[in-house]
Amino acid sequence: MRWSKDGSGGKRGYHHGNLREALIEAALSLIAEKGPSGFSFADAARSAGVSSAAPYRHFRDREALLADVARLGFELFEKRLSAAWNDGRPDPFTAFEATGRAYLAFAREEPSHYSAMFEAGVDLDADPELRRAADRSFAVLRQAADALCALAPADRRPPALMVSLHLWAMSHGIASLFGRGDSGRRKLPMAPEELLEAGVLVYLRGLGLGGGPTGS
Amino acid sequence: MRWSKDGSGGKRGYHHGNLREALIEAALSLIAEKGPSGFSFADAARSAGVSSAAPYRHFRDREALLADVARLGFELFEKRLSAAWNDGRPDPFTAFEATGRAYLAFAREEPSHYSAMFEAGVDLDADPELRRAADRSFAVLRQAADALCALAPADRRPPALMVSLHLWAMSHGIASLFGRGDSGRRKLPMAPEELLEAGVLVYLRGLGLGGGPTGS
């Protein structure tokens, strides 16, 4: 793989040198512009400055490119969630909330990745690597829920899987209903982050796990 | 408007008599089959057994048909939610949970409507009637949250708008991640309904509003 650092020099020869990455970049821009369904293979080739047959050297078809965008998205997602969870520091409550905020931040900052991951209808089993990346992302939420639940007295311990699914559902719900700047969506009298944080606080208190700094 | 009760007799003359409704029906089937982006105007005309120009007598364009599907969806949604809420009977806790279950049931039983309403990228402001129908649906959730919050002592009363948004977000999150039978989605060790019910219970307990029959 040779990096031509395109964008500056521009002058590329017969070989692009970096087409695979360029196509993924193009796909991200196009998805951001027109949504995952409005993006076409030909369009991606065009904005990479390459003939419409060229992408077939790198991706079996349109679906495969989309799946790769999703896979990279999950990998990035996992990194962001892991960094926010930070092994439960300074304490599991705070870290749990930070993880939720990181979820929303990802959906907001990487809307194209998020679309490809959750809204484009990409089959997670199309590529084993994709499935694995998705699982690793979820494992971070699961791990956070485990640590949190371990704090509860053994006889009143909530199932960690359930807790992780609740966090996921609430984060996804907020992200997809209110999280992005798209017009059709509903206006809120508060930031999505605040809404999620409040929701997580109420939820944790309901688990009998205190509410972090504010206590219970 | 003349109803030809199609499906049985079949033998229709030059005039379809019921084309508008037939196109909406066709759109629902096609969306269920191929998703909201895979559905085409021409396809809808074809499955209504009519020339590809005919739909223009009833809808400005493809987008307008989709918007109408969404509008009808919101109207049905509101009915279902209202029926489940049932004016807070037998008691607000039970009715609140029932409303959540009705949300999931709608998403499961009317997946095409649900797609058109929340996933097809239809602009809610494309048609004032659409916006109004969407607002009326949300108003049911809002009303339920109001009644619930009114039970809390005035000095510890949670903001009802927030509570309604939390219910909405969790319901939508669960519906869209786990709610439908689509393959790409994650398998759950429990029914989505149970997951939502458990989440709502924990949440209500966190609000200090008891947990319904199980108490707090």
Added chain:
DNA sequence: TGTACATCAGTGAACGCGCGTTCACTGATGTAC
């Protein structure tokens, strides 16, 4: 009840377009000797 006419809701042919995909090809790169 009958007739003339306006209106309505269809037809079907045609258009331009962009897409996905294929094909034989060719220029550039890397490597064996």
Added chain:
DNA sequence: TGTACATCAGTGAACGCGCGTTCACTGATGTAC
């Protein structure tokens, strides 16, 4: 270091397709008198 050759990553022309949309049209319906 030079040369021959295999491999790789592009080209560009071509295809068939379905879509959205338009147009002049026509058959059916409803209504005024």
